[in-house]
Every structure is written in structure tokens, then in C-alpha cells.
Amino acid sequence: MKLKDRIALVTGGGSGIGRAIARLFAEEGARVVVNDLNLPAAEQTVAAMGAARGRAVRADVADSAQVRALFAEIEREFGALDILVNNAGIAPAGTEREAIGGKAEARLAELLSGQGVQTHWDITQAMTDEAWRRMIAVHLDGTFFCTREALRFMSRRNRGVIINMSSVAALMGLENAPHYSAAKGGILAFTRAVAREVGSQGIRVNAICPGFIDTPMTAPISPLLRTAVLGRTPLGRWGEPGEVATTALFLASDDSSFFTGQWLSPNGGLFTG
Ligand code: NAP
Numbered sequence: 001m002k003l004k005d006r007i008a009l010v011t012g013g014g015s016g017i018g019r020a021i022a023r024l025f026a027e028e029g030a031r032v033v034v035n036d037l038n039l040p041a042a043e044q045t046v047a048a049m050g051a052a053r054g055r056a057v058r059a060d061v062a063d064s065a066q067v068r069a070l071f072a073e074i075e076r077e078f079g080a081l082d083i084l085v086n087n088a089g090i091a092p093a094g095t096e097r098e099a100i101g102g103k104a105e106a107r108l109a110e111l112l113s114g115q116g117v118q119t120h121w122d123i124t125q126a127m128t129d130e131a132w133r134r135m136i137a138v139h140l141d142g143t144f145f146c147t148r149e150a151l152r153f154m155s156r157r158n159r160g161v162i163i164n165m166s167s168v169a170a171l172m173g174l175e176n177a178p179h180y181s182a183a184k185g186g187i188l189a190f191t192r193a194v195a196r197e198v199g200s201q202g203i204r205v206n207a208i209c210p211g212f213i214d215t216p217m218t219a220p221i222s223p224l225l226r227t228a229v230l231g232r233t234p235l236g237r238w239g240e241p242g243e244v245a246t247t248a249l250f251l252a253s254d255d256s257s258f259f260t261g262q263w264l265s266p267n268g269g270l271f272t273g
Helices: 016-027 039-049 064-077 094-113 129-157 168-172 178-201 223-231 241-252
Strands: 007-010 031-036 054-058 083-086 160-165 203-208
Touching: 007 016, 007 064, 016 031, 016 039, 016 083, 016 241, 031 039, 031 064, 039 054, 054 064, 064 129, 083 129, 083 241, 094 223, 129 160, 129 178, 129 203, 160 178, 160 241, 168 178, 178 203, 203 241
Parallel strands: 007 031, 007 083, 031 054, 083 160, 160 203
Antiparallel strands: none
């Protein structure tokens, strides 16, 4: 049991990677607060962990008042927090996602025809203020709001672990998601800065930069685009949420006691820098 009796908060724990992390942490002895926008989804995660091991709490991490209320509930119920996983996130959705998918397929077809790419991305010039702001708000504001509250707990006891979910988008830049890439890049810089800030208090802060992982977030990606990603992935497959969860377990446990300000990237070889 690597996390026996530790108290953890996993944001966005109602789905995908967050759910896998919450379940693994519970198996390793932690009591886990599972946050999500979608309360029934968070409750399903807790049910899968065993109700005694966790608690589901709805909050929008992009809203600082809701984040304060979430931590007030943790204070009332548990009185401490050992581990924060800033995992909640969104990807382009709706018409934005359709436009990206259509262009990606058109570009691939043009490349294969041998006549050169005629369809340009034009993502940044078409992006609305709302799409930009929501992406930054959920990922970067959400990571900041939760980290600020968590540090108030952790600095009382001079110990704690924070894990921020970044992405290969931060390392490589994703040509079809400049707002997502900027948000994830910001999370990586924030991770490094806060790690330096709080290291003297025994608090460790690290990031995970997953490659393409099979979750509800990536389910809408078309078979053709999946194949294109596979073509650039030496291990020849997408990752599983559990493979990110084992990375999070390493960073959360004392096995990584000399790691801070670092990123680990379970990505099948897609990015090796
Ligand atoms: P997912 O299956 O869509 O899960 C994300 C969860 O976060 C969902 O339950 C979602 O709720 C919740 N959420 C969204 N906005 C929220 C908010 N404002 N407050 C609280 N919860 C919120 O996605 P995933 O693939 O597991 O991704 C988890 C994290 O890994 C994200 O930060 C993502 O950017 C990152 N990541 C994923 C991949 C990948 O390939 N899957 C790769 C690199 C990094 P709703 O369903 O209600 O929106």
C-alpha cells in the first residue's frame, strides 16, 4: 500500500484518466475526494472504489468560489490533504471540433494525393474569445485555484504532493489546438515555478504530459486521424488511462521522494525530447 491513509483530491475524476487515478489511489490505501462537473459520474467513480474509500463532490474548477467550497468540504470531512491531482480538462468540442476534424482529414487526403496541402488550419485566426477563455479557464485557472487552496492545507503540515496534468501538447505544440497547447504549456511553467517556491516546505510539485490516451475525451477522433497519430507513435498504439494512473501513483508516493519540478510523459515514444 503506497498511499496508506493519505487523503487525495482528484479533479475531473468522473471520467477517463482521473477515474483511473482515483481508483488506483484508493487501491493503494488512500481516501479519495473525487471532484467533477458531472456529479453522477464522480459518484460512479466512488462506487467503483468502494464507498468507504471516497467522496464525490461537484465543483467547476474554473470558478474560484466553487473551488473554495470544495476545499471547505474537504476541511470539514477530512481535516487534511496530502495529494492534489489537477486533472480536470476539456478539449475542443462541438462545431470547433468538427471544423478541426474536417480540416485534418482534408489535409491528409491532399498529402496522400501528392499535390501538396491546399487546406490550411487557420485555427488561431478563427478562434472566438469564448473558446480561448474557457480553455485557459478550465486548465490554467483551475490548476491555480486548486493549487492555491491545497497549499493552504499542505503548508500547515509542511508536506504534500501536487500533480498537474499537462500534455504532449505543451512539449510539441498541437497544430490544431493552440489554446489547449497554451494552457498545458502554462501548467508546465506553473509546475516548475511552484515547485521551486514550496520545496523548502517539503511539498513536491510535478507534471504528467500524456500522449494520446483512449478516454471519452479522445473518443470522437476519427479512425483516419487515429491512424495518423499511430504512424508517429513508435509503440504503435494509444495509451490506456491506467498507464497514466501508474505514473501518477509514482509521483504521489514516496517512491518519487527526490522528484520535484519535473514532468513525466507516458506517450508511447510520440515525443522523446
Ligand atoms: P475526460 O475523459 O473528458 O475526463 C475529464 C473530466 O474532467 C470529465 O469528467 C469532465 O467532466 C471533467 N471536467 C471538465 N471540466 C471540468 C471543470 N471545469 N471542473 C471539474 N471537472 C471538469 O478526459 P481525459 O482524457 O481523462 O483527460 C483528463 C486530463 O488529461 C485532462 O486535463 C486532459 O487535458 C489531459 N490529457 C488527456 C489526454 C488524452 O489523450 N486523453 C492526453 C494528454 C492530456 P464533463 O465530462 O462533465 O466535461
